[in-house]
Amino acid sequence: MVENEGKLGEMDGDHDEETVINMCSGVALSVLVLVMTFMRRMQSRRRSIRAGPSxxxxxxxxxxxxxxxxxxxxxxxxxxxxxxxxxxxxxxxxxxxxxxxxxxxxxxxxxxxxxxxxxxxxxxxxxxxxxxxxxxxxxxxxxxxxxxxxxxxxxIRSRFLRQVQNEVSQGILSNPLYYPYFKDCIGMIDGTHVDAMLPANLQPQFRGRKGVTQNVLAACTPNKIFTYVLAGWEGSANDFRVHQDALSRPQPHGLKVYNGKYYLCDAGYTTMPGFISPYRGVRYHLKEQIGRTPKNRRELFNLRHSSLRSKIESTFGCLKNRFKILTAKPHYPFRAQVDIVLACAVLHNYIAMVDPDDDIFNETVEIEDDEGDVATEDENNIVDFSQPQTLREQTQSRIVWKDRRDEIAWAMWVDYCGKYKGGNTNEVGM
The missing domain is CATH 1.10.472 (Cyclin A; domain 1)
Incomplete structure (x- = not known):
């Protein structure tokens, strides 16, 4: 029995040694195959480089x-x-x-x-x-x-899409209908809707009266240059809510408003510090004013307010006329859809700056109206909307700005009557 067990042990040892040898041989063969394959590929690549492209x-x-x-x-x-x-x-x-x-x-x-x-x-x-x-x-x-x-x-957004400087726009300065009445106006704001593609579970949040869209807030100057763009809001959100978000964002990401200066906005917003909307309940849109003469200061103010604020509608029309992707359902992730809006606004400004004679830029295009070196700016003069106000303070500040609107309207009316009505400032319909 002892002799048999010794023989079996010797046989097992021989078997293990043979297994190891076989494994080593297999590994060596695999390595050899890999080396040969690599060498052949290198030779083939060298031949292709020498021979040039196919x-x-x-x-x-x-x-x-x-x-x-x-x-x-x-x-x-x-x-x-x-x-x-x-x-x-x-x-x-x-x-x-x-x-x-x-x-x-x-x-x-x-x-x-x-x-x-x-x-x-x-x-x-x-x-x-x-x-x-x-x-x-x-x-x-x-x-x-x-x-x-x-x-x-x-x-390159910071280079070509800069917020407006604290100065009078040339488009206002050179037009007697606007200057000096709107001398403190630094631009116009409005929102526009851009078609959006989203997963089915997110579509209800973005579905508004214009379908599934993103609501884009923008500010521009009278010469059709965008100064601020905020994209990505749900199409179901109203313009005033998007506007409040733009004001609450910390600088330089928020909309800048300077003390004493203001933007013109439509009736979807409210008259408040830095923003003047038209008189409510008075004819406003230019189509409503055709063939009529203003009967009082409010009609005259709304007429000129509409004429100047329509510049942003024309700017939106120019943007969408040049970049047709903004009028179609984009098949991209939503983050890319937001970037597309920003990129198109940047390119719009770039073209306006380097090629002011561009035909598309100079076209009078309107869409449906809904109800170099950076100059040093006085950052301390920017209104801080991030600070909370009491309801009483908000009401009081709005009253102050409504009074300012009345002052502008009266100055317009006096000059208008002096030029066209022999100085008679009597008003009808007040």
Whole structure:
């Protein structure tokens, strides 16, 4: 028995040693196969580098180059039609992106191509599959660079979307209908709705009388330059609620209001410190004033208030006319939908600054009216709306600003009567 057990032990030892040898041989063989595969791939890559790109890649490159050449050098309006700005503005934008290291040429995609793809999507609500065909790119590549360019444009927001300075706008200063009555007006505010795409469980929050939208608050100057944009609010939220949120945000993210200065707003807002709305119960919209002459100070004030405040409606119309993606259901995550609105506003201002003769910018477009270096600003003169007020204080401050509106209206009426009514200031319908 002892002898048999010894023999069995020797056999087990021989078996274990043979198993180890087999395992080592298998590992060595696997390593050898991996090394040979790697070497073959390296040799193949070296041959491809020496031989240059394949015929298919060369044809694709040539087609892309020809497509960009057609955008630049096709018809006189080819660039404007494709990227919604003239070639000079497009080249300057490319330079800004490169100098500030916001976009870089990748191994296969230049900054020019990245911008051209994105601007065409924004300007014509072009589908991913169409851009794939134009530039012979994969859908993944188009999507990746669209998001990169969108982020880069939002990063130059502080340069081209600055809050208005504490000064009289040239559009008011040069118009006797507005100056000196609105000499302290620094802009107009209003809201607009942009179609939104959201999951089914979130749609009820964003569904308003215009469907599923996001409510966008904006301020602009009389020369159609956006000075503030707040996007992302639910379409069911009323304009005044969005307005209050903009005022409550800490600077520099909130809407700036300077002491003694004000914005013009429609009847959806209220007359309060920094904001003057029209008289309620009095004809206001310009269509209601056609063929009529003002009978009293309130009608005259509302007429000129409407005429000046309509500039922001025209600005919204110009924005949506240039960037058609704002008039369609965007198939992007909601965060990207918010960035699209901001990016379009930044591009609108950029074009207005570098190409003031742009045809789209100078068009008189209106939408439906709903019921360089940064100059040093006096930040201490900004009204702080984050501080709570008692109801009595709020009421008193609103009375003060309503009295100021009355003073402006009376000054208008006196001058108007002196020019057209022989100085007779009698009023009808007061």
């Amino acid at each position: 015929v298919e890649k060369t044809i694709q490159y040539q087609n892309r180059k020809q497509h960009l050449d057609r955008i630049y050098n096709g018809f006189s309006d080819s660039c404007v039609n494709y990227v919604r700005m003239c070639s000079g503005a497009f080249v300057k934008l490319v330079g800004i992106m490169r100098r500030n290291d916001l976009l870089r040429d990748s191994r296969h995609v230049t900054v020019e191509e990245q911008l051209a793809m994105t601007l065409n999507i924004l300007g014509h609500k072009t589908k991913n599959r169409s851009i794939r065909s134009h530039f012979i790119r994969s859908g993944k590549t188009v999507s990746r660079y669209f998001n990169k360019v969108l982020e880069a444009i939002c990063l």
